[in-house]
Amino acid sequence: MLRGFLNARSPLRILERGLHGGLGRGNLGLVLAGHGVGKTPFLVGVALDGLLRGDQVLHVALDSSVAHTRAHYDTLFDDLAQATRLEDEAVVRGEALRLLSIRAWPRARFGVEKLREALRVAEETGARPGLLIVEGFEVAAASGAELDGLAALAQELPAELWLSAALPGEQAALPEDIAPGRFAVILALEPGHSAVALRALKDHDSPGAGKLRVSLDPRTLLLKRS
Amino acid sequence: MNGELANIRNIGISAHVDSGKTTLTERVLFYTNRIHRINEVKGKDGAGATMDHMELERERGITITSAATHCEWNDHRINLIDTPGHVDFTIEVERSLRVLDGAVLILCGVAGVQSQSMTVDRQMRRYKVPRLAFVNKLDRSGANPQRAAAGLREKLEHNAVLMQLPIGLESAFEGVIDLISMKALRFGGANGEQVVEDEIPAEQRAAAEAAREEMLDAVSMFSDALTESILEERVTEELIHEAVRNGVLSLELTPVFMGSAYGNKGVQPLLNAVTRYLPSPEDVENTGIDLSNDEAPVLLSSDTNKPLVALAFKLEDGRYGQLTYVRVYQGTLARGMNIVNSRTGKRHKVGRLGRMHAEKMEDIERSTGGDIVALFGIECAFGDTFTDGSVEISMSAVHVPDPVISLSVKPAQQKSQENIAKALGRFVREDPTFRAGVDPESGETVISGMGELHLDVYVERMRREYGAEVVTGAPQVAYRETISQRTDFNYTHRKQTGGAGQFGRVAGYLEPLPAGEDFEFVNEVRGGSIPTEFIPSLEKGFRAMLAKGRLIGFPVLGLRVVVNDGQSHSVDSSDMAFQAAARGAFRECYARAKPIILEPLMKLGVEAPVTHQGAVLKTIMQRRGSVIGTTEDEGFCQIEAEAPLAAMFGYATDLRSATAGAADFTMEFARYAPAPRDIAAELEEKFQDRRRLAKDED
Numbered sequence: 001m002l003r004g005f006l007n008a009r010s011p012l013r014i015l016e017r018g019l020h021g022g023l024g025r026g027n028l029g030l031v032l033a034g035h036g037v038g039k040t041p042f043l044v045g046v047a048l049d050g051l052l053r054g055d056q057v058l059h060v061a062l063d064s065s066v067a068h069t070r071a072h073y074d075t076l077f078d079d080l081a082q083a084t085r086l087e088d089e090a091v092v093r094g095e096a097l098r099l100l101s102i103r104a105w106p107r108a109r110f111g112v113e114k115l116r117e118a119l120r121v122a123e124e125t126g127a128r129p130g131l132l133i134v135e136g137f138e139v140a141a142a143s144g145a146e147l148d149g150l151a152a153l154a155q156e157l158p159a160e161l162w163l164s165a166a167l168p169g170e171q172a173a174l175p176e177d178i179a180p181g182r183f184a185v186i187l188a189l190e191p192g193h194s195a196v197a198l199r200a201l202k203d204h205d206s207p208g209a210g211k212l213r214v215s216l217d218p219r220t221l222l223l224k225r226s
Numbered sequence: 227m228n229g230e231l232a233n234i235r236n237i238g239i240s241a242h243v244d245s246g247k248t249t250l251t252e253r254v255l256f257y258t259n260r261i262h263r264i265n266e267v268k269g270k271d272g273a274g275a276t277m278d279h280m281e282l283e284r285e286r287g288i289t290i291t292s293a294a295t296h297c298e299w300n301d302h303r304i305n306l307i308d309t310p311g312h313v314d315f316t317i318e319v320e321r322s323l324r325v326l327d328g329a330v331l332i333l334c335g336v337a338g339v340q341s342q343s344m345t346v347d348r349q350m351r352r353y354k355v356p357r358l359a360f361v362n363k364l365d366r367s368g369a370n371p372q373r374a375a376a377g378l379r380e381k382l383e384h385n386a387v388l389m390q391l392p393i394g395l396e397s398a399f400e401g402v403i404d405l406i407s408m409k410a411l412r413f414g415g416a417n418g419e420q421v422v423e424d425e426i427p428a429e430q431r432a433a434a435e436a437a438r439e440e441m442l443d444a445v446s447m448f449s450d451a452l453t454e455s456i457l458e459e460r461v462t463e464e465l466i467h468e469a470v471r472n473g474v475l476s477l478e479l480t481p482v483f484m485g486s487a488y489g490n491k492g493v494q495p496l497l498n499a500v501t502r503y504l505p506s507p508e509d510v511e512n513t514g515i516d517l518s519n520d521e522a523p524v525l526l527s528s529d530t531n532k533p534l535v536a537l538a539f540k541l542e543d544g545r546y547g548q549l550t551y552v553r554v555y556q557g558t559l560a561r562g563m564n565i566v567n568s569r570t571g572k573r574h575k576v577g578r579l580g581r582m583h584a585e586k587m588e589d590i591e592r593s594t595g596g597d598i599v600a601l602f603g604i605e606c607a608f609g610d611t612f613t614d615g616s617v618e619i620s621m622s623a624v625h626v627p628d629p630v631i632s633l634s635v636k637p638a639q640q641k642s643q644e645n646i647a648k649a650l651g652r653f654v655r656e657d658p659t660f661r662a663g664v665d666p667e668s669g670e671t672v673i674s675g676m677g678e679l680h681l682d683v684y685v686e687r688m689r690r691e692y693g694a695e696v697v698t699g700a701p702q703v704a705y706r707e708t709i710s711q712r713t714d715f716n717y718t719h720r721k722q723t724g725g726a727g728q729f730g731r732v733a734g735y736l737e738p739l740p741a742g743e744d745f746e747f748v749n750e751v752r753g754g755s756i757p758t759e760f761i762p763s764l765e766k767g768f769r770a771m772l773a774k775g776r777l778i779g780f781p782v783l784g785l786r787v788v789v790n791d792g793q794s795h796s797v798d799s800s801d802m803a804f805q806a807a808a809r810g811a812f813r814e815c816y817a818r819a820k821p822i823i824l825e826p827l828m829k830l831g832v833e834a835p836v837t838h839q840g841a842v843l844k845t846i847m848q849r850r851g852s853v854i855g856t857t858e859d860e861g862f863c864q865i866e867a868e869a870p871l872a873a874m875f876g877y878a879t880d881l882r883s884a885t886a887g888a889a890d891f892t893m894e895f896a897r898y899a900p901a902p903r904d905i906a907a908e909l910e911e912k913f914q915d916r917r918r919l920a921k922d923e924d
């Protein structure tokens with residue numbers, strides 16, 4: 001039932017249809033949004049979508065704690081379970097969140113090597129994440145080599161790797177200090193009147209990226225009920 | 227003195243994750259001049275919010291969990307006590323809620339009431355903590371204070387009443403309309419420090435009038451004087467304040483304020499509300515138990531001249547050594563005085579007394595009544611009561627969770643028997659989570675508690691302090707049963723044997739309760755189909771069935787019984803008959819309610835050098851554990867996980883060998899969770915076997 005719901009309301013479904021098959025393993029994705037618009041809930045939605053499909057997820061938090069990050073997952077799961085009147089809620093939650101691993105690191109210590117090491121540790125326990133989320137990494141300040149390193153890592157695994165970055169203003173345009181080249185997909189969240197608009201600024205190599213635009217519920221960052 | 231007491235507010239701020247607790251606290255400290263600049267939560271200015279006082283957390287911009295700080299506003303002292311935002315059934319949470327006299331509930335204006343707010347709210351209700359609500363983030367897209375208030379009413383069953391209306395919303399949010407003064411409030415200056423009062427915008431005049439009517443309607447319930455003044459059209463602001471305060475103190479009204487902490491809007495009116503409507507220590511009744519008088523309850527009074535009674539509700543190991551936060555319930559705590567721990571009988575001298583302000587400590591000479599202060603270097607346990615030695619009072623027990631593990635103990639030599647009894651008697655008195663008793667089936671002495679380590683400590687203490695060697699049996703996990711589905715019942719109990727018959731019919735349904743709740747009995751019988759005198763008989767009958775579930779013979783919890791219909795007979799119905807009907811109804815419908823087995827889940831925290839991280843994670847996985855996350859800093863990692871108690875026996879040894887002794891761990895009961903299917907099946911099979919055996923023997 002939860003799956004049915006995700007199929008209907010997860011923005012990822014639209015992206016998969018609207019974009020060329022979603023982000024796809026081996027690629028780097030970027031989510032842009034202004035202060036407090038909901039980068040975390042959106043990415044948690046992406047991750048939960050994966051978890052419920054049986055993917056392992058590694059969520060690296062550079063700007064919040066484990067408890068804080070986990071609370072976002074619990075909240076979204078509660079919302080989903082409630083909306084679908086999920087019966088085996090506790091069991092499904094247990095099974096899905098078992099696949100999630102959260103790592104909280106000081107921002108200054110983050111780097112490609114650190115991430116590699118975390119993946120090695122994960123592998124020791126038999127985990128192979130298909131989805132990586134890194135929150136709080138300052139994309140604009142990152143060197144080209146660092147981004148290349150992350151992209152290479154995504155390819156080796158292969159896994160989808162999502163980063164997020166803050167938009168300075170309300171305008172959902174790529175900030176000048178971020179080079180789009182290394183990202184396969186770039187999405188922007190734009191607050192609007194009682195909805196958050198999700199726009200694709202880049203969709204692989206397709207030129208028609210600007211066309212994709214969907215409305216999300218500002219509360220859950222899931223598709224608005226029509 | 228009393229005048230001063232009336233001006234103290236001991237409050238907590240409770241919020242779901244990311245609703246803005248840290249951001250709001252930062253504004254509160256700024257407007258009350260406790261700090262002189264505002265640092266954003268994830269401040270690029272490198273300073274971090276003031277309440278986030280640990281280095282690591284500062285770097286990440288999160289709130290620490292244990293700070294208690296204070297500030298002054300309108301001649302009131304506000305002690306801000308950090309309050310957990312989500313569930314944990316630990317006694318520590320319960321104790322920190324207990325020291326609050328009131329609380330501000332922050333809701334995100336977009337998300338409204340979120341599922342995890344419900345548990346904290348229930349805990350607050352249990353401790354009778356009056357609340358105000360603050361709807362935050364009105365500057366965000368999708369914000370809607372009316373919807374948030376509706377959530378308070380529908381999901382938390384608060385009598386929530388808007389005290390303000392927003393002027394503009396989302397990116398156009400400007401300020402609030404105060405429905406008492408009927409003024410528009412905007413917030414000027416670089417950080418919103420100037421509250422600018424103005425006329426209500428013409429286009430909102432009508433809406434404001436209507437909202438004020440609604441507000442007056444709701445609050446006049448709490449004051450006859452206000453009701454009269456409304457009829458006579460001479461309402462004053464004072465009369466409204468008084469009515470709101472009455473409503474809040476009686477826990478029957480939750481006034482709703484609003485704003486944007488981040489946008490520096492609406493915070494000062496909230497502070498006014500805290501001082502106006504939330505209780506002072508004088509307004510709250512606190513009781514202790516008199517240890518010298520058979521534990522009779524005694525009413526405490528915040529009178530500073532009475533003998534001291536203070537509760538240690540938070541311990542912190544930090545740069546000041548052991549820091550103990552205490553709430554003074556009666557009398558005065560002063561530097562240099564001697565205090566006695568009423569649990570251990572130990573006497574301590576108060577060398578230093580302080581008031582915490584985030585990481586800074588201010589030394590003080592004495593506490594005022596009802597105050598919250600910090601003691602330095604005084605060894606005690608969390609939850610201990612201190613007195614001046616002239617009384618033997620202990621603060622009454624908080625809601626204590628049931629033990630999750632038990633162990634049989636036998637004296638190694640017969641002569642130890644007596645000492646064991648003595649030791650157990652003392653432990654039970656000291657620690658409400660530790661129990662001892664005799665198993666009626668085996669005749670063995672059984673001790674139970676909150677985990678393997680917990681019991682180990684007492685076994686060790688019996689040996690050391692009482693010279694009693696004991697032989698322990700295998701640890702037994704306290705499983706529970708619960709139902710997973712709503713099920714109707716309609717049961718008739720009828721018996722006709724010679725003389726008077728027995729008759730009772732009862733109908734209704736069973737349904738699962740949210741996690742953490744034990745049992746609820748609801749009577750919805752209308753029209754007297756079951757006479758009221760027999761309703762307690764029904765409750766008794768249902769409760770009797772909870773002691774032993776039919777799946778594996780463990781107690782049943784987490785369900786609500788709603789009785790809504792039935793039938794009685796003028797002669798044959800009796801207390802007995804309805805108790806039997808309830809038992810029959812339960813027996814008959816339990817299986818249909820899809821019962822499942824719950825097992826205790828432990829919260830596990832392991833600290834180890836980063837190099838051992840993989841090894842530690844493996845030890846957790848092997849024990850059906852689920853890793854929530856790891857935090858790394860300075861070459862060390864802290865691993866948070868949950869694991870079933872049943873799989874954690876002997877973990878200490880295991881961890882030691884996996885990490886060459888380099889790791890430390892803590893483990894405590896977190897909650898009950900459904901046992902995996904294979905484990906449940908095994909338990910059921912064992913239970914059925916035992917039952918069959920017992921039958922064969924008969």
Ligand SMILES: Nc1nc2c(ncn2[C@@H]2O[C@H](COP(=O)(O)OP(=O)(O)O)[C@@H](O)[C@H]2O)c(=O)[nH]1
Nearest residue numbers: 036243244245246247248249267363486487488
């Ligand atoms: N737009 C907006 N953002 C806010 C507001 N209050 C807090 N935030 C942001 O919400 C996030 C979480 O806030 P925080 O104070 O850490 O919440 P906590 O988890 O409850 O302590 C931070 O990014 C804040 O800057 C507000 O009134 N408006």
Ligand SMILES: [Mg+2]
Nearest residue numbers: 064068243244
């Ligand atoms: Mg946050």
